[in-house]
Amino acid sequence: SQKIEQNSEALNIQEGKTATLTCNYTNYSPAYLQWYRQDPGRGPVFLLLIRENEKEKRKERLKVTFDTTLKQSLFHITASQPADSATYLCALDIPNRDDKIIFGKGTRLHILP
Amino acid sequence: DGGITQSPKYLFRKEGQNVTLSCEQNLNHDAMYWYRQDPGQGLRLIYYSQIVNDFQKGDIAEGYSVSREKKESFPLTVTSAQKNPTAFYLCASSHGQGNEQYFGPGTRLTVT
Numbered sequence: 001s002q003k004i005e006q007n008s009e010a011l012n013i014q015e016g017k018t019a020t021l022t023c024n025y026t027n028y029s030p031a032y033l034q035w036y037r038q039d040p041g042r043g044p045v046f047l048l049l050i051r052e053n054e055k056e057k058r059k060e061r062l063k064v065t066f067d068t069t070l071k072q073s074l075f076h077i078t079a080s081q082p083a084d085s086a087t088y089l090c091a092l093d094i095p096n097r098d099d100k101i102i103f104g105k106g107t108r109l110h111i112l113p
Numbered sequence: 114d115g116g117i118t119q120s121p122k123y124l125f126r127k128e129g130q131n132v133t134l135s136c137e138q139n140l141n142h143d144a145m146y147w148y149r150q151d152p153g154q155g156l157r158l159i160y161y162s163q164i165v166n167d168f169q170k171g172d173i174a175e176g177y178s179v180s181r182e183k184k185e186s187f188p189l190t191v192t193s194a195q196k197n198p199t200a201f202y203l204c205a206s207s208h209g210q211g212n213e214q215y216f217g218p219g220t221r222l223t224v225t
Binding site: 004009031032034041042043044045046049089093100101102103104105106 | 148153154155156158161171201203205210211212213214215216217218219221
């Protein structure tokens with residue numbers, strides 16, 4: 001079965017630096033991969049979606065890459081701010097499984113002032 | 114305002130009682146989902162529905178039941194058969210395959 005691994009349980013980054021989060025998957029390559037942000041006690045909020053034929057996607061200070069050879073997606077936050085502190089989840093689709101997606105456990109990001 | 118709502122935010126029940134969690138959306142989405150989140154765990158899919166009057170089991174459906182009588186509503190019942198019901202429950206909706214999911218604020222259920 002498909003497995004998703006997100007790097008480390010917590011990541012501490014100094015304010016102003018670029019934070020890079022990793023999402024690795026095994027087995028089949030998904031048609032698309034999504035990134036969400038979740039704050040404590042709240043529901044996840046969608047950030048970016050990248051499809052298998054796209055190498056890179058950007059949105060303001062966010063950038064996502066998708067390497068189907070490495071079976072990996074990288075999520076970058078440039079010029080990080082303390083307000084970026086949250087848990088970031090990656091999710092990917094399951095081919096031929098209707099509308100289901102599976103989520104990683106998430107990486108907790110702390111931006112230190 | 115368009116969005117997805119869940120109620121209540123906190124729910125307390127005694128062991129052995131069934132409890133129903135509400136989920137409503139006005140986004141005109143066909144697909145709706147229920148997830149469970151435990152500390153240190155990712156989201157695990159309980160049930161999902163792609164269209165009105167149809168739903169499928171997710172990965173951890175045992176001890177739960179749902180209905181989808183209206184496009185806007187997808188209530189989840191946690192039955193007494195669910196062995197570890199205390200958790201954070203999240204409802205989501207989407208336009209369907211290949212689209213992002215919109216999540217509600219969640220319901221934290223505590224069963225003692």
